[in-house]
Amino acid sequence: MRSALRLARWLTFSIAACFLPATLPGAQAPATPWQVGVASRDITPEGSLWMAGYASRTAPSDRVDQKIRAKALALDDTRGGRVVIVTLDLIGVPAALRAHVERESAQRFGLKPHELLLNASHTHSAPLITLDRFELEHTFKRAATPEQIAVATRYEAGLRQALVDLVGESLQARAPGRLEFAQARAGFAMNRRRPEAKGQFSNNPNPGGPVDHDVPVLKVTGADGKVRALLFGYACHNTTLGESHISGDYAGHAQDFLQASYPGATALFLTGCGGDQNPYPRRKMVPDQKPEDLVRQHGRALANAVSTALNAPLRPVQGPLRGAYGHAMLDYQPLSKTELEAYLRPPHTPAVNARARDLLQKQARGKRSAPLACPVQVLRFGSDLTLVAIAGEVVVDYSLRLKRELKGPADVWVAGYSNDVFGYLASRRVLDEGGYEGGGANIRILNHPGPFTTDVEEKVIGKVHELLGQVRK
Numbered sequence: 001m002r003s004a005l006r007l008a009r010w011l012t013f014s015i016a017a018c019f020l021p022a023t024l025p026g027a028q029a030p031a032t033p034w035q036v037g038v039a040s041r042d043i044t045p046e047g048s049l050w051m052a053g054y055a056s057r058t059a060p061s062d063r064v065d066q067k068i069r070a071k072a073l074a075l076d077d078t079r080g081g082r083v084v085i086v087t088l089d090l091i092g093v094p095a096a097l098r099a100h101v102e103r104e105s106a107q108r109f110g111l112k113p114h115e116l117l118l119n120a121s122h123t124h125s126a127p128l129i130t131l132d133r134f135e136l137e138h139t140f141k142r143a144a145t146p147e148q149i150a151v152a153t154r155y156e157a158g159l160r161q162a163l164v165d166l167v168g169e170s171l172q173a174r175a176p177g178r179l180e181f182a183q184a185r186a187g188f189a190m191n192r193r194r195p196e197a198k199g200q201f202s203n204n205p206n207p208g209g210p211v212d213h214d215v216p217v218l219k220v221t222g223a224d225g226k227v228r229a230l231l232f233g234y235a236c237h238n239t240t241l242g243e244s245h246i247s248g249d250y251a252g253h254a255q256d257f258l259q260a261s262y263p264g265a266t267a268l269f270l271t272g273c274g275g276d277q278n279p280y281p282r283r284k285m286v287p288d289q290k291p292e293d294l295v296r297q298h299g300r301a302l303a304n305a306v307s308t309a310l311n312a313p314l315r316p317v318q319g320p321l322r323g324a325y326g327h328a329m330l331d332y333q334p335l336s337k338t339e340l341e342a343y344l345r346p347p348h349t350p351a352v353n354a355r356a357r358d359l360l361q362k363q364a365r366g367k368r369s370a371p372l373a374c375p376v377q378v379l380r381f382g383s384d385l386t387l388v389a390i391a392g393e394v395v396v397d398y399s400l401r402l403k404r405e406l407k408g409p410a411d412v413w414v415a416g417y418s419n420d421v422f423g424y425l426a427s428r429r430v431l432d433e434g435g436y437e438g439g440g441a442n443i444r445i446l447n448h449p450g451p452f453t454t455d456v457e458e459k460v461i462g463k464v465h466e467l468l469g470q471v472r473k
């Protein structure tokens with residue numbers, strides 16, 4: 001009888017085992033397979049600074065509504081795979097800033113390019129950090145004074161150093177932890193390319209246009225079971241506010257709300273492909289609602305989506321972590337002589353006049369503009385999560401397409417505004433449609449020699465696939 005029972009038990013176990021996967025997620029893996037470190041720095045400027053984002057501003061910042069921060073999350077799979085993800089409450093990541101942090105991080109911490117990801121929230125309520133004279137003069141619509149340039153230069157020098165130190169602090173803070181992924185949704189981002197008469201597109205809410213409302217979340221838990229970090233994303237401009245006050249906009253508020261809800265956790269915002277997405281309503285669209293109320297409302301909505309994701313089934317994220325970093329070389333469509341000559345006169349600023357003269361001279365000598373090297377980065381967390389980070393103000397078509405094309409066992413997370421924010425990265429559709437993100441922004445202020453050629457999307461997507469091929473080997 002006893003042996004029959006033992007046999008029955010053995011049979012039950014054996015039959016059950018046949019239907020179990022070879023490895024149970026989380027069952028055989030160590031409880032804390034990662035080494036994780038977080039660090040945060042206040043990067044709020046002292047005093048008044050010229051601000052980035054809206055060319056309509058005529059005065060520097062006049063107060064601080066919310067402190068802005070740089071944060072770093074170091075993830076180490078303890079088998080040689082690691083990355084430091086740096087998020088910034090800033091308008092963008094100038095290529096020179098990335099180059100500096102990359103160089104210093106290589107020297108001081110041995111980080112390789114694919115082990116560093118810099119992402120900006122694109123808040124339009126932060127200091128101007130591009131020290132390019134042209135950019136300054138265009139933003140100010142007049143020559144910047146030596147004092148203005150000195151203040152901006154000091155801020156950027158301090159920022160460069162702070163970011164390298166921040167990377168080091170996050171690596172230093174590494175301790176055992178585990179990672180989990182989940183996703184929810186938030187609905188306040190809306191497409192902002194509204195079709196108008198004669199096939200043109202204006203910068204206004206377009207409820208029928210494509211959006212990406214996913215809110216991906218990476219939950220980082222320490223060995224004590226406490227949440228150490230929440231990395232979350234959303235594809236939308238941080239343009240709820242329009243005044244001259246320093247603020248992280250909705251992403252800043254979402255981070256603050258989350259840190260209040262999960263004491264001890266650092267919340268980091270990773271901007272998605274929101275190049276053609278705005279938060280609505282925004283600024284002074286609603287007569288009886290103040291922008292400072294709207295920005296908290298959007299921040300709350302996003303923080304609530306993160307909390308909802310944390311209450312959905314969480315997927316354990318295992319290693320190995322493998323990354324690759326490269327550049328898609330993007331060519332420009334040259335502007336005609338007539339088009340360029342139109343920029344030689346007022347109302348265009350002297351900075352734009354000079355740029356047009358330069359391009360005309362190049363054209364006369366038969367010289368083509370050099371292509372733009374657009375950074376593309378991929379991070380593969382075993383077979384659980386693939387994170388793609390693309391430079392520029394990436395329009396939503398890229399994340400929608402990549403999530404479709406890369407669909408498989410791993411979840412897919414696509415970030416824009418990473419490692420260099422050079423301007424808009426249009427898709428083929430947006431380029432064909434034209435308008436602001438389709439090349440109009442490039443041409444209007446001539447910060448690029450023209451719109452990108454029509455193969456731009458294939459080149460960027462092709463680079464993503466190429467890099468993923470490298471990390472799959």
Ligand SMILES: [Zn+2]
Nearest residue numbers: 122237275393
């Ligand atoms: Zn933008």
